[in-house]
Amino acid sequence: MRVPHRDWNILLDHDRTYTLGSADNSQTYCRVYRLDDETPYRPSSQHSVRVFSIAGEELGSCLLAATGGATGIHEHSAVAVGDILFVAVGPYTASLQLPSLDLLWSRQVDGATCFGLHHAPAHCCLIAHGELAISRLGYDGAVAWTACGADIFTGQLEVAGDRVRAEDFDGRTYLWDIRTGEHVE
Numbered sequence: 001m002r003v004p005h006r007d008w009n010i011l012l013d014h015d016r017t018y019t020l021g022s023a024d025n026s027q028t029y030c031r032v033y034r035l036d037d038e039t040p041y042r043p044s045s046q047h048s049v050r051v052f053s054i055a056g057e058e059l060g061s062c063l064l065a066a067t068g069g070a071t072g073i074h075e076h077s078a079v080a081v082g083d084i085l086f087v088a089v090g091p092y093t094a095s096l097q098l099p100s101l102d103l104l105w106s107r108q109v110d111g112a113t114c115f116g117l118h119h120a121p122a123h124c125c126l127i128a129h130g131e132l133a134i135s136r137l138g139y140d141g142a143v144a145w146t147a148c149g150a151d152i153f154t155g156q157l158e159v160a161g162d163r164v165r166a167e168d169f170d171g172r173t174y175l176w177d178i179r180t181g182e183h184v185e
Contacts, residue, residue, distance in 0.1 A: 001073045005080040008051050008059065008099055012073050012087070015048040018063055031062040035092040035106045044070040045090040047077070051099040059099035066090030069113025069131060076116025079126060081139060086126055088114040093128055095141060105141040109133070112152075118159045123178055127164050129157040134166050134174075136181060145181025149174050 003010040018025050020034065020043070027048065034043070043065035051060040068090035071077070078087045084104065085096045091113055095104040110130025118127040125144065128135040131152050136144040155167025163184060164176045175184045 001075070001077060003078055003080055003085075005085075005098070007054055009054070010078070010080065010085060010098075011048075011050045011052070012078055013048045014073060015046045015063060018046055018048075018065075020065060027063075029061045029063045031060075031101060031103070033062060033064050033094065033103050033106070035064060035066040035089055035094060036068065036108075039067055041067045043067055043090070047071070047073065047087060047089050049078075049085070049087065049096065049101055051101060053099075060101035062096065062101040062103075064089040064094050066092050068092075069110075071113055071115070074116065076118060076129065079117045079119045081119065081121075084139065086117055088117050088128070090114070091130070093117060093126070093137060093141075095139075107137065107141045107143065109135050109137065109143070115153070116157070118157060120159050120178060122161075125178075127157065127159050127178070129153060129166065134164060134176065136164075136178065145176075147174070147176050147181050147183070 091110045094106040109128040112131040115129045126137045135146040151168040
């Protein structure tokens with residue numbers, strides 16, 4: 001996935017073949033971040049991030065790895081805000097400084113998987129669409145609120161104005177106030 005932002009082209013991809021700690025990897029990265037507690041399990045999600053200048057010079061590269069539910073690369077996998085890139089990886093959200101890709105913070109935002117991130121610029125926050133929970137994150141990684149439902153949130157998530165709308169596996173719709181996380185009828 002290509003994310004054009006400011007004077008950079010940001011490329012996100014899966015790197016399923018990378019083995020942490022091995023010298024025989026076909027790809028190399030300036031930085032490798034294991035976001036979980038480095039359990040003995042092989043990461044289920046490994047996302048590569050590369051930042052290029054408009055002229056094509058690579059300015060930074062990293063691999064983000066985590067166990068937990070596997071995540072894909074799609075339009076809600078990453079959000080760029082100012083000089084920060086937020087990326088959903090497994091049950092985590094990672095915050096990376098652009099263009100160097102230094103890790104600023106990582107936060108587990110779901111017990112299973114973070115399907116994606118939605119930017120709410122009017123509220124200076126991100127909404128993490130997890131499998132088990134919907135959470136509001138500040139740009140600093142602080143969790144303002146977390147909301148759960150009767151079933152897993154496999155349906156769409158939308159942020160519109162002051163509301164966050166999500167749908168669960170059984171088609172139930174949930175509506176929350178983006179500021180407070182309170183359920184709205």
